[in-house]
Amino acid sequence: xxxxxxxxxxxxxxxxxxxxxxxxxxxxxxxxxxxxxxxxxxxxxxxxxxxxxxxxxxxxxxxxxxxxxxxxxxxxxxxxxxxxxxxxxxxxxxxxxxxxxxxxxxxxxxxxxxxxxxxxxxxxxxxxxxxxxxxxxxxxxxxxxxxxxxxxxxxxxxxxxxxxxxxxxxxxxxxxxxxxxxxxxxxxxxxxxxxxxxxxxxxxxxxxxxxxxxxxxxxxxxxxxxxxxxxxxxxxxxxxxxxx
Amino acid sequence: xxxxxxxxxxxxxxxxxxxxxxxxxxxxxxxxxxxxxxxxxxxxxxxxxxxxxxxxxxxxxxxxxxxxxxxxxxxxxxxxxxxxxxxxxxxxxxxxxxxxxxxxxxxxxxxxxxxxxxxxxxxxxxxxxxxxxxxxxxxxxxxxxxxxxxxxxxxxxxxxxxxxxxxxxxxxxxxxxxxxxxxxxxxxxxxxxxxxxxxxxxxxxxxxxxxxxxxxxxxxxxxxxxxxxxxxxxxxxxxxxxxxx
Numbered sequence: 305x306x307x308x309x310x311x312x313x314x315x316x317x318x319x320x321x322x323x324x325x326x327x328x329x330x331x332x333x334x335x336x337x338x339x340x341x342x343x344x345x346x347x348x349x350x351x352x353x354x355x356x357x358x359x360x361x362x363x364x365x366x367x368x369x370x371x372x373x374x375x376x377x378x379x380x381x382x383x384x385x386x387x388x389x390x391x392x393x394x395x396x397x398x399x400x401x402x403x404x405x406x407x408x409x410x411x412x413x414x415x416x417x418x419x420x421x422x423x424x425x426x427x428x429x430x431x432x433x434x435x436x437x438x439x440x441x442x443x444x445x446x447x448x449x450x451x452x453x454x455x456x457x458x459x460x461x462x463x464x465x466x467x468x469x470x471x472x473x474x475x476x477x478x479x480x481x482x483x484x485x486x487x488x489x490x491x492x493x494x495x496x497x498x499x500x501x502x503x504x505x506x507x508x509x510x511x512x513x514x515x516x517x518x519x520x521x522x523x524x525x526x527x528x529x530x531x532x533x534x535x536x537x538x539x540x541x542x543x544x545x546x547x548x
Numbered sequence: 549x550x551x552x553x554x555x556x557x558x559x560x561x562x563x564x565x566x567x568x569x570x571x572x573x574x575x576x577x578x579x580x581x582x583x584x585x586x587x588x589x590x591x592x593x594x595x596x597x598x599x600x601x602x603x604x605x606x607x608x609x610x611x612x613x614x615x616x617x618x619x620x621x622x623x624x625x626x627x628x629x630x631x632x633x634x635x636x637x638x639x640x641x642x643x644x645x646x647x648x649x650x651x652x653x654x655x656x657x658x659x660x661x662x663x664x665x666x667x668x669x670x671x672x673x674x675x676x677x678x679x680x681x682x683x684x685x686x687x688x689x690x691x692x693x694x695x696x697x698x699x700x701x702x703x704x705x706x707x708x709x710x711x712x713x714x715x716x717x718x719x720x721x722x723x724x725x726x727x728x729x730x731x732x733x734x735x736x737x738x739x740x741x742x743x744x745x746x747x748x749x750x751x752x753x754x755x756x757x758x759x760x761x762x763x764x765x766x767x768x769x770x771x772x773x774x775x776x777x778x779x780x781x782x783x784x785x786x787x788x789x790x791x792x793x
Contacts, residue, residue, distance in 0.1 A: 354634045358789065376636060384634045386627035392557055393626075394564040399557070406553030407635050435564075451631070 307332040307459055307489040308353060312362035315348050315513075322348040324513040325362065330506075332367075332458070335481075335490040337500040339537055340510035346493040347387060349510070350461050353491070354384050367458060383457035387464045387493075389444045390451075393437040397428050397447055400436055401454055408455040422450040426480060442473030449480065459489045466499060478502060497534040507533070511541040551641045551648075554632075559649035562615050572615065573657055576608035577664050584668045594727055601665040602751025603724025605658045605683055606744060610715045612654045612687065613694035616646060617706040620698030624787070639785045643777075647691050654687035655680070670755075679754035682762055686747040689773035696780035699787055718744045743772035 306329055313326040323345040330336045338346045351357045353364055355375035363370055369377045391400050401422050405415040423429045426446040431439060436447060445465060452460055462481070466474040474496075481503055484490055494500055500507050501521050508518045517524060517540045521533055530536035562568065580600065587595035594600070623629040637645075658680050666672055697709050719725060722744040728736040739745040750765035 390627035390631040
């Protein structure tokens, strides 16, 4: 079943086209990575798909719900971990998780169970009572993703989840993300090629607001005669159009 | 439930910022004690406790704007509000969620000011309760101003606008520190075209037991509070539908 379908999705800011006629289809349970340099249109795409900004043209459906006409329904199925760590600073780790679970209307018993599960999954148990503001960058990022997952989303948007993390923190986060594969549809934006390579079922490469190529990592390597995803990315991002 | 969860979070964020609390409750009390001490040595009609306390309460409420404005601006400044915008919370959930925890805080702040005034000689009677009641629309007014400023400006700007400009402006134009009749006519006209002097006069009328004088002033405050709150909701909704457009 299709989780996300974008049709001619376009966003224009004054004279700049941030996203241009994006056509994309993502299956349920798929981990899809959007790669691109700064300003390629990745974050704008995510903002449109999560109903944060309105498309200038085109539309998209999330599990069959049209984003422009039915945003409140869309919001029941999605969750976002924004690029910048998004936690309530003066709340403890547990309180942050409880807040998100309560906003999605879970009963007390479910809230407690979900909080426990997230603390366990994201190895936050030792800092349960600590205020978010006192956590390290890596822990804050783990908390941020745990907050996105506590609502049992069917679709999870991770906007550069490992940006600024050290190697160990990044690997820990990869492990957590890998566990979601098949259960949750994940749309991941990243600058890191090895991250996309390690985690993705399929990769989309954006440049100047256009989706230049889409396919599995091996498909992209074959098409561009490259040995690494980085090489393939550079080739694709610099070319006008690549048909896959 | 979701609204309550958000409102509880906002209460915690404010209450866990001790500097804000100390400033918001402590500073008006310091001013109250200072002016009362001046009154004890150099009697000034305006600083008699019955006339002074409604002005101090209104001055104290201006700090509520800092709480609401800073909280909203901080949330907008980080990605936290962006995260919440992708949840099923609606625009009215946000506005009520930001207002709800601040209203009891405002009432508590007024009550603390009046309690301090009792220790300084204010007679205990039902008119104190009436005055507190009369000041409630002023609390809504200042919460609304904070939400409006917090929706439009960043944390630093809110700090300047609400922390410096609003607290001073509302104090000078309220007739608390000096008699507005002593300054040229345009100053008084501006003061009474704004809600702050009306808020203080309504509070004073309640304390004095001049009940017929309350409503004419109170309508000004209620009108301003309503307009400011509606404008802040509209601005917030606009921001919510595309802060980054």
